[in-house]
Amino acid sequence: MNVKIEKIYGAVAAEKVAALGGEMKVANELLHSGKGAGNDFLGWVNLPTQTTENEIAEINAVAKELAKKVEVVVIIGIGGSYLGAKAVLDAINSSFDQLQKVRKNPVVIFAGQNISEDYIVELLDTLKHYSIGAVVISKSGTTTEPAIAFRIIKEEIEHRYGKDEAAKRIIAVTDKARGALRTLATQEGYKTFVIEDNVGGRFSVLTPVGLLPLAVAGVDIESFVKGAQDMERACLPEVGYDKNPAEIYAAARTALYRDGKKIEILASYEPKLQNIGEWWKQLYGESEGKEGKGIFPASVTLTADLHSMGQYIQDGERTLFETVISVKEPKSRYEIKADAANLDGLNFLAGRRISEVNRMAQLGTMLAHVDGGVPNIEIEIDKIDAYNIGGLLYFFEKACGISGYALGVNPFDQPGVEAYKKNMFALLGKPGFEKEGEELRKRL
Numbered sequence: 317m318n319v320k321i322e323k324i325y326g327a328v329a330a331e332k333v334a335a336l337g338g339e340m341k342v343a344n345e346l347l348h349s350g351k352g353a354g355n356d357f358l359g360w361v362n363l364p365t366q367t368t369e370n371e372i373a374e375i376n377a378v379a380k381e382l383a384k385k386v387e388v389v390v391i392i393g394i395g396g397s398y399l400g401a402k403a404v405l406d407a408i409n410s411s412f413d414q415l416q417k418v419r420k421n422p423v424v425i426f427a428g429q430n431i432s433e434d435y436i437v438e439l440l441d442t443l444k445h446y447s448i449g450a451v452v453i454s455k456s457g458t459t460t461e462p463a464i465a466f467r468i469i470k471e472e473i474e475h476r477y478g479k480d481e482a483a484k485r486i487i488a489v490t491d492k493a494r495g496a497l498r499t500l501a502t503q504e505g506y507k508t509f510v511i512e513d514n515v516g517g518r519f520s521v522l523t524p525v526g527l528l529p530l531a532v533a534g535v536d537i538e539s540f541v542k543g544a545q546d547m548e549r550a551c552l553p554e555v556g557y558d559k560n561p562a563e564i565y566a567a568a569r570t571a572l573y574r575d576g577k578k579i580e581i582l583a584s585y586e587p588k589l590q591n592i593g594e595w596w597k598q599l600y601g602e603s604e605g606k607e608g609k610g611i612f613p614a615s616v617t618l619t620a621d622l623h624s625m626g627q628y629i630q631d632g633e634r635t636l637f638e639t640v641i642s643v644k645e646p647k648s649r650y651e652i653k654a655d656a657a658n659l660d661g662l663n664f665l666a667g668r669r670i671s672e673v674n675r676m677a678q679l680g681t682m683l684a685h686v687d688g689g690v691p692n693i694e695i696e697i698d699k700i701d702a703y704n705i706g707g708l709l710y711f712f713e714k715a716c717g718i719s720g721y722a723l724g725v726n727p728f729d730q731p732g733v734e735a736y737k738k739n740m741f742a743l744l745g746k747p748g749f750e751k752e753g754e755e756l757r758k759r760l
């Protein structure tokens with residue numbers, strides 16, 4: 317991985333960024349010494365190198381067993397219990413995975429990430445035609461969205477296969493002892509995997525939360541973890557600032573934020589990486605957005621969004637900076653052909669690869685945005701595969717911890733998420749919320 321920050325120097329001087337190196341190092345060291353805020357949630361820091369071959373083998377074995385039985389696996393979860401697996405799956409699989417006629421692995425789909433009645437009914441209607449199983453993922457075991465979806469999918473599976481067989485088609489990933497899902501899993505005899513107490517949801521993609529769904533879908537989780545292990549080593553505090561990708565990225569975005577750039581747009585020219593942006597938004601949004609502070613994380617997929625958001629990025633409020641994930645080499649090769657009529661005038665591209673056009677779009681856009689007052693950070697990965705994506709996700713986690721400490725917040729809590737939950741329960745008349753419900757209804 318290469319983190320290139322030269323294209324921010326027009327907005328913030330190189331010396332100013334470099335001067336933050338020491339501060340980033342201190343923040344990085346705090347993640348390892350465990351002396352910073354939220355230090356009971358640092359289990360993710362050394363997680364990749366602590367993951368054993370046996371753990372990976374067990375996840376693969378359980379995934380294989382389930383895959384043998386079913387055509388479709390519904391992964392139920394929300395936030396950190398959903399976004400990582402979704403992001404990696406979309407990045408690694410064919411963009412048209414669900415249309416493949418010859419399959420080695422079940423189709424993996426997601427539920428519990430919304431409370432849409434239409435979504436659930438359409439899901440149930442569609443599932444009727446397939447042999448199904450489920451993986452339910454909730455660290456707390458009490459989150460409303462996945463709990464509702466699981467109640468429904470569990471009933472469907474039990475109705476179709478009976479309770480005994482259902483217990484072989486459902487796997488739970490949850491807290492080792494607490495929460496309604498743990499109680500239920502024990503009661504029903506589900507195979508379970510544990511999310512350790514010291515790993516928060518948005519930092520859990522390298523635990524069974526991410527690894528199990530990925531293994532079910534046939535992703536090489538060994539390479540995924542290996543990529544994260546190598547990145548863990550590359551981002552250790554012992555690695556000098558100049559060579560430390562997480563510290564460099566954290567310094568660049570911190571310098572820009574302190575200089576008035578309040579919005580970071582994560583961009584990619586590969587549509588397969590769109591959901592990496594969704595995962596990244598939770599990671600940075602929940603970690604940094606508190607106490608009236610924090611960079612607002614947004615994301616775009618280019619060139620598609622150049623035809624929608626491009627105007628704003630080029631000419632709107634100058635509070636933005638852009639971080640581009642660029643990919644050195646595509647997996648495939650396709651050359652544009654000459655056309656005798658050349659009505660579209662594109663024969664000048666004949667014999668050239670689509671990726672070359674994409675590359676020139678990227679380089680041209682970067683310069684246009686920099687000229688328009690949008691500083692640009694580039695995060696370059698070699699290719700989109702399990703190894704490189706594993707490394708990319710760990711890199712973002714590490715840089716997030718460092719940035720959060722540099723911002724002066726606890727990057728590992730999310731107290732603000734409770735406000736909507738309280739109001740929703742009050743409006744739904746949940747026992748214990750009667751008084752709040754009355755007050756809220758008056759305001760509607």
Ligand SMILES: O=P(O)(O)OC[C@H]1O[C@](O)(CO)[C@@H](O)[C@@H]1O
Nearest residue numbers: 395396397454455456459517733
């Ligand atoms: O895995 P759980 O406990 O269901 O939580 C899902 C998500 O909900 C949140 O706790 C926010 O409510 C996120 O931090 C978390 O990733």
